[in-house]
Amino acid sequence: MKQDLLSASTDLLRRRLPHPPQVAVITGTGLGALADVVEDPVVIPYDEIPGFVASTAPSHAGQMVGGMVRGCPVVVLQGRIHYYEGFGMEKVAWPVRVLQRLGVKTLALTNAAGSLNRAMQPGDIVMLDDHINLMGANPLIGLHDDAHGERFPSMHQPYDQDLRRQFRSLAKRHGVRVAHGVYAAVSGPNLETRAECRMLASLGADLVGMSTVPETIVAVQAGMRVLALSIVSNYGNLFHNERHTQDEIRRHAATAGVNLSKILSDLLAQLSERE
Ligand code: HPA
Secondary structure, three states: HHHHHHHHHHHHHHHHHOOOOOEEEEOOOHHHHHHHHHHEEEEEEEOOOOOOOOOOOOOOEEEEEEEEEOEEEEEEEEEOOOOOOOOHHHHHHHHHHHHHHOOOEEEEEEEEEEEOOOOOOOOEEEEEEEEOOOOOOOOOOOOOHHHHHOOOOOOOOOOHHHHHHHHHHHHHOOOOOOEEEEEOOOOOOOOOHHHHHHHHHHHHOEEEEEEOOOHHHHHHOOOOOOEEEEEEEEEEEOOOOOOOOOOHHHHHHHHHHHHHHHHHHHHHHHHHOOO
């Protein structure tokens, strides 16, 4: 049944996307701007794709944009499903399983995150070099299918070292500072208490957010190379004790998202040269 639905998803996208995508980008809160640089874009709303659900999160468009970015066939997924939306991990992971079937080898994930590290300030771009899954759920739980990859995939290095190196050097060319750190994934949807922020920092997390890790786990199982980038949208309640508004989070994400899109577009150009 699940395989049938996966085939239906994949068949529809093969028919409608202008090119078989080499790279996919899943964009988070306020970061959908990357889709603006896609040439001759073909837009497919999620609710037209079997197995997809339209995201209910604010500022997540809920559509796929396929086309070329500087010679690289890409698909940009504008908006993601979060675990807190209540559809279950299968729906959160679904797009990545479909991308695997489409032959995508490289996945870039972006998100907005809270900072637990004073040096990572609102507006900064942070490359993930590791994560801690504290969502209380895992997308690989359930009956195993060898078509998805290994039952017990190694997570010794979920984020690809070469992609990180490339991204860092492209950011330098643009004069953009890029930090790197550990992302703790929580279920949300409430933001963390002060005690939770202290706990997360003491566990070794630099950032906290409500996404990205499930997609990474599935992509690693699928054998994809993963690059994950956070935009710091706010300090966690570790250094102060303030209410954070969704407006503030979106504003920081959108401003830094412009730089992030420039660097990612350079990276896509480099990846197309590699093939
Ligand atoms: N906590 C969790 N998720 C988030 C935050 C935060 O402070 N900011 C943006 N996403």
